[in-house]
Amino acid sequence: MLDNLKILLHQGKQYIPDVTQAEVPGVFRGRPVITNASVDEQALIDLCPTGAISAKPVCIDLGKCIFCGECAFAYPDKIRFTKDHKIATNDRNKLIIEEGSDSPVELNPGLIRKEIAEYFSGSLKLRQVCAGGDNSSELELNACGNVNFDMGRFGIEFVASPRHADGIVITGPITKNMAEPLQICYDAVPDPKIIILAGTDAISGGIFTDSPALDRSFPGKYQIDLYVPGNPVHPLTFINAVLELIRRRR
């Protein structure tokens, strides 16, 4: 008993007191800022492994970007990745960062269905479906519930059964072989329900976009309530995005 107390004492306080204000340590590749500096735009486009960069004006689509940061190494005067981890939104167009812009990525309140705050603002139970995910975003979603991030304090939790869930969180590019189980799982969640795409693979297919082993018909069929970019998703990105989605608005 005494040993247990000693162990507890030695851990100190591990939780992040305010996740909405928390900063990530060290270097991090969050929201990019693109300057108006002129560069060889074609070379920049060719550099990107996932076709996330487009020209005129130069844009980075965070729904396709896998945050390798190679563009920022090659063109440091043009592109820099900031430590701003709040990069999720419910508006697919807002994931596209334009040159000359340095404003935060936010949710579009007009697109939030009104039943979301009504039903889920105090309690949200989610069923996670991995559909070709490489286990990196899955590890980070697990971390959301650990003693460090402690997402459970907001009433947001992952549950074992879709029957107990208010929505699903999809990771991975969605393989053909998972298309049917994903649909069955979604159908088993009672209404009203939400869909969150977690990680760049889930949003666009990422590096797997052209693979014939994928079946991306599912996300095309439904309204997506939250796009959470990342490779993997950072727990702070996920938690803050979900809090923004479900909070009551005046």
Next chain:
Amino acid sequence: MMNYITILNNQTIPLQSIPVLKYEDLMELNTMLVKRKEFHCVNYYGYLSGNKIKLICCIANDAEKNIYVSAAEIESNSSLPSFTAHHLSFHNFERELHENFGINYKDHPWLKPLRYSFNRNSREQQIENYPFYQIHSEELHEVGVGPIHAGIIEPGHFRFICNGEQILHLEIQLGYQHRGIESLFLNKKKLLQRTILAESIAGDTVAGHTTAFVNVWESLSGFNPCDDLLFARTLALEMERIAIHTGDLSAICTDIAYQLGSSVFGRLRTPVINFMQEWCGNRLLKGLIRAGKNNFPFTPELAEKLTRLLNDYETDFAEMYNEMKTLPTVLARLEKTGIVTLEQAESIGAVGMAGRASGIARDIRSSHPSALFTRLNHEPVVKHHGDVYSRTQIRKEEILQSIYYIRQWLQAIPKENNQTPDPISIGLKKQAPNSFVISLVEGWRGEICHCAVTDDNGELLHYKIKDPSLHNWLALALSVRNNEISDFPICNKSFDLSYCGHDL
């Protein structure tokens, strides 16, 4: 006459230097080799070469620290005797050959689809109709679990045949994670795209798989990485081992409802992966390892932080582990649960931590070392009971061993060497034509093997990935026999195998 060629880890050889044998001779040679203890099959696969299928078999000799490579050419859809009938360790390699090329093995005991790849030979095989083994009995019942599991983990289906609470048989059906990654290695032409693919083979083994890929690429390019690259990669590999092993100890505690261990080991993982982020901007090391260069030099400031981190970690880790191992309620759940015997492990060709828990001293870091491991005498951690507790103890000892190594390496951090400010301009541009290369890396799960074949122009003709999970999933299925079904989660977690690494 030599009917094989011996090569070293990360060595590129002309494709035509690999002797092409008659199929029967290939079978006799390789099935004879693996009967000796120091040999095991690290990769056996086929690819289309003209209108034939070229088979390449790679058998590692741990005593001589080299790899025996031999080949054969066969017709697709041919009917052949199987290697598996002589040695079970070939079973999944032959299931793959059967699935991809329609090769019919007359005496293979378990010729079922392996992963339902998109380019499989027979479209009639559908993932929803997997032919499960069945026992028709009034007394027995079946339990199906998955593909979607209760926690946040990857999908796979487990079918148990039980007598009451007791598991008689478990069959594991995979393929849900199949993303066609080996084909993408050929279709995506840019080095950066291929590096990103390597990072995505298994997102919990970023350092392991990406190191194997860059080893392949640098070897094909005739590029010798200098000390700072070797240092960063080896450090990353061992940091990854510490982080995931710690997370697994937490998960093992979760599965036996030991809350204190679950929380403390879970929180001990956090500073380790946060340090990775401080180093390279990503908690799971994505973005760090690149062929021919290092975007994130390891600075003295990082070294100082890491030293402090390891000191703090080790104290708290030791306190928690020592408490856990004295608790009868913990030991009762871990000891004699999920046993894989040495005989079983050897027969199925178990690798890595799972093999070492059953007494197989198989570790690429000592048998086929590369990078910093060529300069130290690594002794694999080996246990003999083959149970969940052995796999728990191995994690603890490997964590401490990795910390010991890292402390040594931090004494002599190589200076950043701008050997390759622009890799395009030197070396990496041109890969050797008509060549074969193999790279072996001991990831935290076990041995990772990547093989590449190039064409007349040095372009990739074929890329083959093997995650250690390919060997070890059967070990999990064997371990749960005669255990209670309630012990399945703890057995599963003690192996912590990769679904996406298997399904590719």
